[in-house]
Amino acid sequence: xxxxxxxxxGGFMPMHNRFLTAMVARLNGKMLLVxxxxxxxxxxxxxxxxxxxxxxxxxxxxxxxxxAGLPGLLLTMGNSDRTEPVTIVGPKxxxxxxSHLCVIAPVPFEPRFIELTPRGGQAVSFQAGxxxxxxxxxxxxxPCLGYSLTVPRAGRFDADKxxxxxxxxxxxxxxxxxxxxxxxxxxxxxxxxxxxxxKGIKVSYITDTRPVPGIPDFIQxxxxxxxxxxxxxxxxxxxxxxxxHMIFSEAAALxxxxxxxxxxxxxxxxxxxxxxAYLESARRVFPNAVAGRDRMTKTFRFQEEDTNxx
Amino acid sequence: xxxxxxxxxGGFMPMHNRFLTAMVARLNGKMLLVxxxxxxxxxxxxxxxxxxxxxxxxxxxxxxxxxAGLPGLLLTMGNSDRTEPVTIVGPKxxxxxxSHLCVIAPVPFEPRFIELTPRGGQAVSFQAGxxxxxxxxxxxxxPCLGYSLTVPRAGRFDADKxxxxxxxxxxxxxxxxxxxxxxxxxxxxxxxxxxxxxKGIKVSYITDTRPVPGIPDFIQxxxxxxxxxxxxxxxxxxxxxxxxHMIFSEAAALxxxxxxxxxxxxxxxxxxxxxxAYLESARRVFPNAVAGRDRMTKTFRFQEEDTNxx
Numbered sequence: 001x002x003x004x005x006x007x008x009x010g011g012f013m014p015m016h017n018r019f020l021t022a023m024v025a026r027l028n029g030k031m032l033l034v035x036x037x038x039x040x041x042x043x044x045x046x047x048x049x050x051x052x053x054x055x056x057x058x059x060x061x062x063x064x065x066x067x068a069g070l071p072g073l074l075l076t077m078g079n080s081d082r083t084e085p086v087t088i089v090g091p092k093x094x095x096x097x098x099s100h101l102c103v104i105a106p107v108p109f110e111p112r113f114i115e116l117t118p119r120g121g122q123a124v125s126f127q128a129g130x131x132x133x134x135x136x137x138x139x140x141x142x143p144c145l146g147y148s149l150t151v152p153r154a155g156r157f158d159a160d161k162x163x164x165x166x167x168x169x170x171x172x173x174x175x176x177x178x179x180x181x182x183x184x185x186x187x188x189x190x191x192x193x194x195x196x197x198x199k200g201i202k203v204s205y206i207t208d209t210r211p212v213p214g215i216p217d218f219i220q221x222x223x224x225x226x227x228x229x230x231x232x233x234x235x236x237x238x239x240x241x242x243x244x245h246m247i248f249s250e251a252a253a254l255x256x257x258x259x260x261x262x263x264x265x266x267x268x269x270x271x272x273x274x275x276x277a278y279l280e281s282a283r284r285v286f287p288n289a290v291a292g293r294d295r296m297t298k299t300f301r302f303q304e305e306d307t308n309x310x
Numbered sequence: 311x312x313x314x315x316x317x318x319x320g321g322f323m324p325m326h327n328r329f330l331t332a333m334v335a336r337l338n339g340k341m342l343l344v345x346x347x348x349x350x351x352x353x354x355x356x357x358x359x360x361x362x363x364x365x366x367x368x369x370x371x372x373x374x375x376x377x378a379g380l381p382g383l384l385l386t387m388g389n390s391d392r393t394e395p396v397t398i399v400g401p402k403x404x405x406x407x408x409s410h411l412c413v414i415a416p417v418p419f420e421p422r423f424i425e426l427t428p429r430g431g432q433a434v435s436f437q438a439g440x441x442x443x444x445x446x447x448x449x450x451x452x453p454c455l456g457y458s459l460t461v462p463r464a465g466r467f468d469a470d471k472x473x474x475x476x477x478x479x480x481x482x483x484x485x486x487x488x489x490x491x492x493x494x495x496x497x498x499x500x501x502x503x504x505x506x507x508x509k510g511i512k513v514s515y516i517t518d519t520r521p522v523p524g525i526p527d528f529i530q531x532x533x534x535x536x537x538x539x540x541x542x543x544x545x546x547x548x549x550x551x552x553x554x555h556m557i558f559s560e561a562a563a564l565x566x567x568x569x570x571x572x573x574x575x576x577x578x579x580x581x582x583x584x585x586x587a588y589l590e591s592a593r594r595v596f597p598n599a600v601a602g603r604d605r606m607t608k609t610f611r612f613q614e615e616d617t618n619x620x
Contacts, residue, residue, distance in 0.1 A: 013386050016352050038382040039349045042326050064381045064415040071374045072348040076323050100410040105374040 002027050002151050002201050002300045004224060007035075007043045009275075009292040011208070011230055011245075011267035012065055014039040019294055020065050021267040023205050023226055024049065025131070025149055032056045032131050033073075034147055034205050040069040041076050047295050051080040055129035059090035060207060061144035062097050070098065071105035078108035085110040087128045089135075091143040092117045116145060123218050136218040138209035140244045146206040148218060153302050154178070155195035162193045201300045204260070207267045210241060211250050216257035223300050225260040226292070227251035228267035232278020248278055252285035266292035312337050312461050312511050312610045314534060317345075317353045319585075319602040321518070321540055321555075321577035322375055324349040329604050330375050331577040333515050333536055334359065335441070335459055342366045342441050343383075344457055344515050350379040351386050357605050361390040365439035369400035370517060371454035372407050380408065381415035388418035395420040397438045399445075401453040402427045426455060433528050446528040448519035450554045456516040458528060463612050464488070465505035472503045511610045514570070517577045520551060521560050526567035533610050535570040536602070537561035538577035542588020558588055562595035576602035 003026040008019030020037030024044065031054045033040075044051065054077060059067055077086070088098055088111050095113040116135050118124045123136040131149055138144040157176050167188050171181035181188045204219040207228035219225050230236075230245035240247045248265055255263040263286060268275045275291040282289035290296075313336040318329030330347030334354065341364045343350075354361065364387060369377055387396070398408055398421050405423040426445050428434045433446040441459055448454040467486050477498050481491035491498045514529040517538035529535050540546075540555035550557045558575055565573040573596060578585045585601040592599035600606075 012389070013382065014349065014352050016356055038379060039324065039352060042324050042349060045323075046326055062414050064385050067414055068378070068382045069348060072323065072378045075374050079322070097413055100413045103407055103410045104372050104377055 002203070003049075003297065004203055004300065005047045005049070005295060005297040006226065006264060006266060006292045007040050007047065008037065008294050009266045009268055011228070011269060013270055015270060018268065019043045021207055021228070025203065027131065027151060029053060030055045030130055032058065032129070032149065034058045035060055035066045036069040036073050037065045038068040041073045043295055044073075047297065051077045052082050054082075054086065056087045056089065056131055058133070058147050059088070059094060060138070060146070061091060061140060061142050062093065063142065063208070067097065067101070071101045074102065074107045075105040083109050085112050087112045087114060089114040089116065089128055091115070091145055118145070121212070121214050123214065134218065136214055138206065139212045140208045144208060146204065146209070146215065146218060148202060148204040148222065151201040153198045153200040155197050158193050158195060165192060167193065199303060201302065203300070206254070208245055210244055211246060211254055215254050219254065219258035219260055222258065222260040223262065224298065225255050225258060225263045226266055227254065227263055229265040229275070229282065230267060230269050231272060232275055232281055234281055248282040248289070249285050252282040252289055255286040255289065261288065263289045264292040264296065265289060312513070313359075313607065314513055314610065315357045315359070315605060315607040316536065316574060316576060316602045317350050317357065318347065318604050319576045319578055321538070321579060323580055325580060328578065329353050331517055331538070335513065337441065337461060339363060340365045340440055342368065342439070342459065344368045345370055345376045346379040346383050347375045348378040351383045353605055354383075357607065361387045362392045364392075364396065366397045366399065366441055368443070368457050369398075369404060370448075370456070371401060371450060371452050372403065373452065373518070377407065377411070381411045384412065384417045385415040393419050395422050397422045397424060399424040399426065399438055399443075401425070401455055428455070431522070431524050433524065444528065446524055448516065449522045450518045454518060456514065456519065456525065456528060458512060458514040458532065461511040463508045463510040465507050468503050468505060475502060477503065509613055511612065513610070516564070518555055520554055521556060521564055525564045529564065529568035529570055532568065532570040533572065534608065535565050535568060535573045536576055537564065537573055539575040539585070539592065540577060540579050542582060542585055542591055544591055558592040558599070559595050562592040562599055565596040565599065571598065573599045574602040574606065575599060
């Protein structure tokens with residue numbers, strides 16, 4: 001079970017009714033935060049999942065509206081008795097930027113850094129704090145990364161096969177966890193009893209960028225695609241492009257090409273008080289588009305299997 | 311006419327119903343900000359005085375809850391078409407801390423720094439952006455300054471004397487502004503026609519600190535004393551002292567000794583949801599104590615003169 005919350009839905013500057021765009025994920029008691037603009041901790045507190053279990057913080061890029069909340073967050077995590085290391089992920093330079101920002105807030109735990117330098121527009125996959133992640137280089141004024149989070153799902157366990165092979169009951173759960181079992185001189189491996197990997201859960205987060213060719217593949221099949229749309233109005237394309245951002249219909253075209261289930265638009269311009277008024281321009285292209293709202297939350301579960309057990 | 315707003319009234323961490331303690335002053339179209347924690351710009355926007363005219367930003371100290379909002383504020387000021395230099399004031403190190411924080415937000419105007427290093431517990435007076443200010447070293451975990459802002463008021467102009475001296479009418483306003491006038495070979499100076507300086511307006515801002523002996527003199531006669539009170543309950547004295555903060559009754563004792571007109575308490579602990587519940591412990595010592603609220607505003611004018619013209 002994966003919980004996702006949109007921490008904020010604004011861009012450029014925080015406002016009292018719309019904080020800056022960030023996402024938090026909760027999986028098996030661990031939390032992953034993507035981006036942390038000024039005020040992120042205010043909405044994180046209102047979401048109510050706590051601060052202590054934030055194990056990983058990923059940054060898309062180093063503009064203030066995506067990272068200025070880091071020192072305050074780390075301070076609050078320390079005040080929440082966090083003592084275990086926290087993994088901080090971002091484009092090359094994240095270690096240095098963090099050390100600059102944290103001159104005003106001594107970090108009471110060990111920060112571990114993952115600096116990503118994807119080459120030639122290719123995505124890179126990595127693990128951090130138990131999360132399976134990928135990052136894709138985007139097209140902004142400064143090096144910027146999109147992220148996807150995947151919760152993989154093992155294949156189906158074939159109990160009949162396990163019985164036929166004479167695998168003792170105590171070994172079944174270990175095989176299901178991907179471990180080998182040795183019993184009475186015989187060795188059993190998971191591939192002997194596990195079916196092909198089943199569809200897991202995938203959430204993608206793409207901001208701040210122009211559309212780039214790699215995005216549809218990168219977000220392919222996502223259960224949720226969180227995508228920036230600085231402006232809703234198609235007439236604002238030139239302004240969006242100049243700022244290296246997207247309009248709603250561009251994000252929707254990516255959602256369609258990526259065959260995602262659902263798209264939440266976010267990173268709205270402060271000049272657009274009611275993003276919902278422009279939602280139709282996204283829905284014409286991709287019907288399951290939603291205008292993001294601060295602290296919007298959804299829980300994702302593995303898909304139910306059909307009655308034949310397939 | 312001096313407008314004062316309490317930008318936020320909380321301490322340690324910003325909350326959606328209580329932002330971090332800061333003060334903004336507006337005088338003759340110029341603005342002065344004291345402290346700028348995470349989210350300060352959100353409440354500054356709600357106060358509605360704009361960002362473009364912030365000429366001076368003073369910092370008490372370099373803890374995140376007092377300065378983390380600086381890069382975002384400077385970015386927003388730039389987006390508000392501010393191009394003139396901004397004076398940034400703080401304890402020694404303010405220039406370096408600012409340069410660290412602003413790696414995430416290029417400052418689109420020239421920052422001018424005033425680094426204060428008061429010696430031996432003595433206050434220092436200085437001018438910045440047309441504001442007359444003083445700073446007093448306080449007692450916190452890190453070097454920390456209290457500030458007072460004074461709007462001086464010239465003495466009364468003696469028109470009879472000016473006539474007797476034969477000063478031409480066109481020179482009167484220049485003398486009132488403190489300038490010299492030369493007419494038909496004679497030189498006239500303001501002291502020849504101006505009475506003794508009259509009571510101006512004074513606002514003092516003291517956070518984060520233990521009570522120190524210099525405070526009553528420093529805040530003496532303030533129209534408004536903005537004072538931290540981390541806890542309201544007298545039983546919390548030990549915890550407050552350990553954190554190098556004050557309780558309400560300690561702030562009230564300073565207000566009384568400083569013969570101020572009015573005190574606004576602020577910098578409340580997140581553990582104290584209703585500071586007003588403890589206000590009595592301040593009012594027993596100093597009756598005109600108020601529990602600060604975010605975006606609380608008051609306008610101060612020169613005192614009316616009595617009918618005898620004194």
